[in-house]
Amino acid sequence: MKISTKGRYGLTIMMELAAKFGEGPTSLKSIAEKNQLSEHYLEQLIAPLRNAGLVKSIRGAYGGYILASEPAGVTAGDIIRVLEGPISPVDFTEEDDPAKRQLWLRIRDSIAEVLDSTTLKDLITYQEHDELDNYMFYI
Numbered sequence: 001m002k003i004s005t006k007g008r009y010g011l012t013i014m015m016e017l018a019a020k021f022g023e024g025p026t027s028l029k030s031i032a033e034k035n036q037l038s039e040h041y042l043e044q045l046i047a048p049l050r051n052a053g054l055v056k057s058i059r060g061a062y063g064g065y066i067l068a069s070e071p072a073g074v075t076a077g078d079i080i081r082v083l084e085g086p087i088s089p090v091d092f093t094e095e096d097d098p099a100k101r102q103l104w105l106r107i108r109d110s111i112a113e114v115l116d117s118t119t120l121k122d123l124i125t126y127q128e129h130d131e132l133d134n135y136m137f138y139i
Helices: 005-019 028-035 039-051 076-084 098-116 120-125 128-138
Strands: 055-058 064-067
Touching: 005 028, 005 039, 005 055, 005 064, 005 076, 005 120, 028 039, 028 064, 039 055, 039 076, 076 098
Parallel strands: none
Antiparallel strands: 055 064
């Protein structure tokens, strides 16, 4: 499964909102400037996230967007499914060989498990040395 710019930039938006959770609304302009992204493109991505109930919009001079719930309650899977659709590494049919079909299902389930077990809180509190420590543990 390849995550497009929709999914990647949508995750960026949500991580920025998670980092500012409880501090009031954040403008898409500030997110776009900080991450060197197109504000117009981010505007297209925020609508489905709002429609899915993941973000709320705040109107007014100091308006912008906030997360609809705490960062620990929103997973990468929630965001990717809204912006990318169902998680599936390949389109397969019942005509596929049963062994290949089982492989595709296992890959799909593994991807879904990683996305669904990774919250926005995990992403914004991630520290790179943690990954290195885990790697060193297995050597």
